[in-house]
Amino acid sequence: MNISQFIVSTALALIVAFHSQTNAAEAEWKAGLATVKITPEKPLPMSGYASRVKPYEKVEQDIYAKALALEDNRGQRAVLVTTDLLGLPRAVAEPICERIREKAKLDRSQILLSSSHTHSAPTIRLEERADPGMAPEDARNIVTYTRGLQDKIVEVAAQALARLEPSKLSWGSGIAHFAMNRREFTPRGVILGFNPRGLADRSVPVLRIDSPEGKLRAALFEYACHNTTLTQTNFHLCGDYAGFAQAHLQAQHPGVQAMFMIGCGGDANPHPRGTCRRNAADWVGRLRRTRHRRGRASIGGGSECQTRRAR
Numbered sequence: 361m362n363i364s365q366f367i368v369s370t371a372l373a374l375i376v377a378f379h380s381q382t383n384a385a386e387a388e389w390k391a392g393l394a395t396v397k398i399t400p401e402k403p404l405p406m407s408g409y410a411s412r413v414k415p416y417e418k419v420e421q422d423i424y425a426k427a428l429a430l431e432d433n434r435g436q437r438a439v440l441v442t443t444d445l446l447g448l449p450r451a452v453a454e455p456i457c458e459r460i461r462e463k464a465k466l467d468r469s470q471i472l473l474s475s476s477h478t479h480s481a482p483t484i485r486l487e488e489r490a491d492p493g494m495a496p497e498d499a500r501n502i503v504t505y506t507r508g509l510q511d512k513i514v515e516v517a518a519q520a521l522a523r524l525e526p527s528k529l530s531w532g533s534g535i536a537h538f539a540m541n542r543r544e545f546t547p548r549g550v551i552l553g554f555n556p557r558g559l560a561d562r563s564v565p566v567l568r569i570d571s572p573e574g575k576l577r578a579a580l581f582e583y584a585c586h587n588t589t590l591t592q593t594n595f596h597l598c599g600d601y602a603g604f605a606q607a608h609l610q611a612q613h614p615g616v617q618a619m620f621m622i623g624c625g626g627d628a629n630p631h632p633r634g635t636c637r638r639n640a641a642d643w644v645g646r647l648r649r650t651r652h653r654r655g656r657a658s659i660g661g662g663s664e665c666q667t668r669r670a671r
């Protein structure tokens with residue numbers, strides 16, 4: 361499936377970054393981690409394509425909220441929560457931040473909520489409003505889910521802040537080639553298509569969190585591209601490329617928390633786009649063959665990446 365294209369690209373970038381990491385140094389940071397599943401208990405209408413108003417048909421992959429709390433050597437703390445969601449509207453996000461702020465004695469500026477912008481996630485809202493074609497029961501279920509989601513995000517942030525322990529931070533950057541500028545210039549004007557000459561940021565920045573002994577604990581990575589590998593024909597809940605990349609990394613490194621943040625990718629779509637049907641192994645094989653032909657970095661091999669200790 362197309363999603364795997366990114367999984368492999370990102371995983372390779374991460375693994376290469378890990379292999380080329382600079383020497384260990386004394387821990388100057390504390391980090392705390394926590395994860396909570398946010399897959400709805402009942403199927404809900406999905407967000408991201410207005411034409412879809414019926415609930416999803418299948419959970420292709422569970423979705424999560426993941427928290428990373430950090431404290432520097434001066435005792436300054438901050439918490440980041442990433443989510444496999446299209447976005448968190450202000451009306452939903454601000455009450456969450458207020459509760460975290462009170463619970464953890466943080467300023468608002470020390471709290472960052474983030475979404476992967478997957479278009480294969482549930483709709484979120486607090487007002488019971490049925491879009492045209494949406495069943496009233498589904499509108500009610502969306503509100504119930506959203507309230508529960510708020511509780512879960514507050515709790516996962518609090519858990520991460522309660523688990524701060526000495527850690528080492530380092531960062532690096534890889535590359536994944538599938539982001540494509542989607543502003544296509546035509547005689548009839550600009551349309552949502554694809555523009556190979558247009559700008560796209562294809563870097564994959566990575567923040568790595570290790571124990572003081574050098575054991576990998578978490579990896580936060582970013583890519584500047586809508587999570588729209590799957591189109592409006594998709595009725596399977598999942599995190600799109602970012603969700604599969606996180607799952608792949610966690611499978612490769614059991615016990616590690618993989619987290620994704622969307623970059624400045626408003627003009628970029630994955631290319632190509634498609635369905636969940638393509639065999640993942642097929643893409644793995646294609647990518648490996650391509651990389652070997654080009655003499656680029658491979659697993660455990662040379663590096664396109666540079667890493668730095670975080671300060």
Ligand SMILES: [Zn+2]
Pocket residue numbers: 477479586587588
């Ligand atoms: Zn989008």
